[in-house]
Amino acid sequence: MGKGPSVQRGPVRAPPGLNGTPAAALGLSPRVPPPSNGSVRTEPRLWAARAVGPGSPSTRRCRCRPGAEPLSRRGYSQEAEGSWFRSLFVHKVDPRKDAHSNLLSKRETSSLYKIQFHNVKPECLDAYNGLTEKVLPKLHLDPDYPCDLVGNWNTWYGEQDQAVHLWRFSGGYPALSDCMNKLKQNQEYLEFRRERSRMLLSRRNQLLLEFSFWNEPLPRQGPNIYELRTYKLKPGTMIEWGNNWARAIKYRQENQEAVGGFFSQIGELYVVHHLWAYRDLQSREETRNAAWRKTGWDENVYYTVPLVRTMESRIMIPMKISPLQ
Numbered sequence: 299m300g301k302g303p304s305v306q307r308g309p310v311r312a313p314p315g316l317n318g319t320p321a322a323a324l325g326l327s328p329r330v331p332p333p334s335n336g337s338v339r340t341e342p343r344l345w346a347a348r349a350v351g352p353g354s355p356s357t358r359r360c361r362c363r364p365g366a367e368p369l370s371r372r373g374y375s376q377e378a379e380g381s382w383f384r385s386l387f388v389h390k391v392d393p394r395k396d397a398h399s400n401l402l403s404k405r406e407t408s409s410l411y412k413i414q415f416h417n418v419k420p421e422c423l424d425a426y427n428g429l430t431e432k433v434l435p436k437l438h439l440d441p442d443y444p445c446d447l448v449g450n451w452n453t454w455y456g457e458q459d460q461a462v463h464l465w466r467f468s469g470g471y472p473a474l475s476d477c478m479n480k481l482k483q484n485q486e487y488l489e490f491r492r493e494r495s496r497m498l499l500s501r502r503n504q505l506l507l508e509f510s511f512w513n514e515p516l517p518r519q520g521p522n523i524y525e526l527r528t529y530k531l532k533p534g535t536m537i538e539w540g541n542n543w544a545r546a547i548k549y550r551q552e553n554q555e556a557v558g559g560f561f562s563q564i565g566e567l568y569v570v571h572h573l574w575a576y577r578d579l580q581s582r583e584e585t586r587n588a589a590w591r592k593t594g595w596d597e598n599v600y601y602t603v604p605l606v607r608t609m610e611s612r613i614m615i616p617m618k619i620s621p622l623q
Contacts, residue, residue, distance in 0.1 A: 402509055402540045402561065410470045411448070411506040411560055413571065414463040422497035423459050427452070429497075430461070431619045433490045438619075443480060444473035448515050448558075449573075449622035451524060451614035462526065462614060464515070464573075474505075504565030511544040512559035513551075515573065520623030522575045524557070525582065526612040529570040535605040536561060536568060546598035549589050550574075553581075557622065575622070579613070 418426045430450070438447040446466045453460040467473040481487050508514075531539055543559070550556050557573040576582040589595045616623050 402507070402536065409508065410467045410474055410563075411508060412465045412467065412474070412503055413506055413560070414461075414465075414501065414503045416461040416463070416501045417457070417499040418459045418461060418497055419499055420459045423452070426461065426494065426497045427617060429490065429494060431617060433487065434463075435619050437481075437487070443477050444469050445477045447619065447621055449524070450617040450620040451526075452617060454523070454613045454615050456610070456612035456614075460612075461617075462612070466515075502565070504562045504569065506560035506571065507563055509540060509543070509559040509561065511540075511547055513556050515558035515622065517621035518557075518575065518623065520616060521577070522616070522623060523578060523582070524614045524616065524622065525574045525576065526614060527572045527574070528610045528612075529572075529606050530566070530608045531568040531570060531605050532607055533568050536570075539570065539602060539605050542598050542602050546595065546602075549592045549595045549598070550585075552588075553585050555585055 416426075434447060434450070437443050437445060444467060446468065448464040448466050449462075450464075451462045453462065467477060469476075529539075540561075547556060547559075555574045555576060557575050558571075559573070560571045562569040562571075574582075576585060
């Protein structure tokens, strides 16, 4: 038999790894050629594989430690890949025949609500309140404007130097459009907006619908403080939220604290506002604690908390013009 091929003697270099990094720096064993005498090297050595994945040439050549499972069984499974791949597809859901706004809102009325949040410059809050109390009641009392003031507040605890206004448009979106078009021609209101703009840091609003199972927000005598609890829900959970609160609201009506419940339609979506009235902060504490002593209230909390992304509480004081005192 002839001699085998000659082997060049000298130091063995590790092959380059990812992006030219030496394999030794990556923790990989250097790729060493087999001995020239035809014998098989007996010590376990893992060859550096340039490709990762089942069936790749370098993986098939890869030597493993004695007794170790093959790579295809240790780190890769056809069945696992198929399960992961199938999870990417949307599972079939029960078809819905109506939007959640129609399923959750009151059908006997077509009222649309608008809530406004005005962040006022601290030095301008008194002037802002005086200007607002002078102009807004005129719109509320004018029969040509299909809008009603529901409530007007200043935030006491929560975001400071803030005014909150809640409007009702009887007749839905057509009433809103009619009111907005008329206000564009109302010179007194346009001047009010110009003067008001100099007092504000920022403002935002939302259009809301009313939950069918909540009380209608009607004028009430004071003195009261009001709590506006705002819940930002995970998208797709509004129906589940409504189903749970339709059962839970009965636990919170004995003291007439439930004023109104709304969910957003335009503006930031999947937002719920609950409006509550209390005589004072101590009454609020006692009323809320009493709910926990009723069988069923804890179950509502258990099922609704996972639906919430964030929540916020404002304690508000009614302005002089507010129908909710």
